[in-house]
Amino acid sequence: MRHDELGLVRLKRRADFLRVARTGRRHAAPGLVLQVADGRAESGRAGKGVEASVDASVGIGFTASKKVGNAVARNRVKRRLRAAVTEVMPKHAAPGRDYVLIGRKATLRRPYADLLADLLVALRRTKSLAPGNGKQATP
C-alpha cells in the first residue's frame, strides 16, 4: 500500500466492513456516518512479517449504498469522503483502529468545510481523536 508514511490502509474485504459494523461505535453526522472498531483487521495489515508499524496504522473503508443515488453519485460521494480523509485522518485519528465512512444523500451537496467539521465531530464523539492533536481542531 502507498499510504505508509500517512499510516492509512484501505479496507477492501467485505469481512472487514462487517466486523467494524458489528463491533464498532458509530456516530451519524449530517454529512456522513462514522463507524470505529478497536484493533486492526487481519486481512488489511501490511504483510504478515512486518511488525513495527502494524499497530500504529489506521484502516479506512468507504461505503455508499444505492440509497445515495446512481453510480455517478455514489462514486462522487466516496471521492469526497476520501479527500476529506486524507486531509483529516493522518493528523487527528487515533491509530491502531479501523474506520468505516458511510456516505449519505447529503454528502453529495454538503459544503466541503462542513464535511471536514462533520468528520472531526464524529471522531470526537466516538472517542477516536488522536490524543496529542485533540485540541487544535479545524486547520
Next chain:
RNA sequence: CCAGACGGCUGGACGGUCGCCCUUGCUUUAUUGUGGGGGAGGAAAGUCCGGGCUCCACGAAAAAACGGUGCCGGGUAACGCCCGGCGGGGGCGACCCCAGGGAAAGUGCCACAGAAAGCAAACCGCCUGUCUUGCGAGGUAGGUAAGGGUGAAAGGGUGCGGUAAGAGCGCACCGCGCGGCUGGUAACAGUCGUGGCAGGGUAAACCCCACCGGGAGCAAAACCGAAUAGGGAUGGCGUGUCGGCGCCGGCUUCGGCUGGAACCUGACAGGCGUGUUCGCGCCGCCGUCCGGGUAGGUUGCACGAGGCGUCCGGCAACGGACGUCCCAGAUGAAUGACCGUCCAGCGCCGCCAAAUAUGGGCCGCGGCGUGGACAGAACCCGGCUUACAGGCCGUCUGGCGCC
C-alpha cells in the same frame, strides 16, 4: 421575419494547491525516488437482439419439440439492424407512421341487440294466386330481399333500365376474382379480356407455410497456490481373546504334551454416541509424502469486422485502394477533491435615441445574483431502445413582408 420538417455536430474554457491508476527512462535492497507519456460515453445505461472468444455436448447430421422472424431487392461477419423501392394510412406541404405472408387446409370465437353472425335464412314488410269476409282485414300456397329495424359487421356500391313486386336479371362506372399482355430483378403497377359476385372479420386465437436457432457464459477458461478440515499412501507408538509362524523352560516312549513372555500377522471381540427393539454411525496419537482443491494471485485483457484523411465505385446503406495513427485497463473498482477567473444561458434592476407626454416592448450597453443536461468503461465489437440543460451547422416546406 414567423411557423414547421429532416439530418448532423457539440455537450464548458483557463489557471492554482493537494492527490489516484497504467506505462516507460534512469535510480534503488525495495512499485524507493525522480522525469516523460496516456487516462470514460454518445449514450459507458437498460440488457432487447446479432456476432467474436472460451468451455461443455455432438455423427460435418437430420428430425421432433420449443422459441424467434415474416412485402420486395440490396448492404453486412451476422441481425429482429441499415439503405433503396412497393403497397396502405396521415398531413396544404417538407415529411411522418405501419408485426405489411396465408382466412377457397382445418378448428375455435364474434357478448348485448337482432328473424338471422356465417351451411345462409326471412321478423316487420312488398307482390301474385287462392279461400273467408262483418269490406277494416285475416288465413293459406308461393315469389322476393328494394325498404324498416338491430349491430362493429347482414352475402358488392351508385345510377339507369327492368319487373306483379323485386333481384347482376341487363347495362355504365367503381370495387372484387380469374386469365393474358406490357414495364420492372422483384414486391408491384398499367392495360385488355372475362366472370356476374362466389370468398364477413379475427392468425398481437390455435394453426399452416417459408427461413433462422445445440447449451452455457470472462464469476467462461487456463496456470500458480496458502491456512484449516477431510481423503490416500507410508513409518513409529497402542487395549482384550483365539488361531498360526518362530523363541524360551519343564516332562518325554523323541511321535509329542504342557507352561511362559514379547513381537508379527489374521479373525473376532470391545469401547463410544444414538435408539423402545431390529439396527445405524464412529474408532486412537505422532511424523513424512501425494493428489483434488478453497481463500488469494497471474493470464484471459485490448491491434480491433479499429480510428482518421484522400481518391474511386454505388441513388444510398456500404464496399475497394492508398497513406497515416496506437487511442483507458480499474477490481470496495483509478480517470479526482478544493479554490479562483472567464464564457454561454437564466432572473432582477438601471440607461438610451426622433416633435412631445404617458405606458409597454425589441436590439444594444452596464451592474448584481444564479449557473453547467443525462450520466461512470468492467472481455470485446455491430445494432436497437431509453435519458439528456443548452448551443451550433446544413438542407427543405408553408405563410407574411420587401426588391
Next chain:
RNA sequence: GCACCCGUAGCUCAGCUGGAUAGAGCGCUGCCCUCCGAAGGCAGAGGUCGCACGUUCGAAUCGUGCCGGGUGCG
C-alpha cells in the same frame, strides 16, 4: 453475468388462461341497536387497473417498448 416474478380501492388480494359487469376481506363515513362503547345489522363513498403505443367492433385481460419494486443462481 444469467434466470424469473409482481404493479388493480387507504392496506392485503381475486378477476387475466377463455376479451364485453371492475370485485372480496379489512379499513373509512352515516344510520340502527346500547345508559355509553365494543361486537352485530343496514346503507354509502372510494379506481388514470404502473405508463405509452398498437391489434380488435371492443383491452384490467392480447402484442411491443418503457417505468417502478422484488426474488433466485453462480
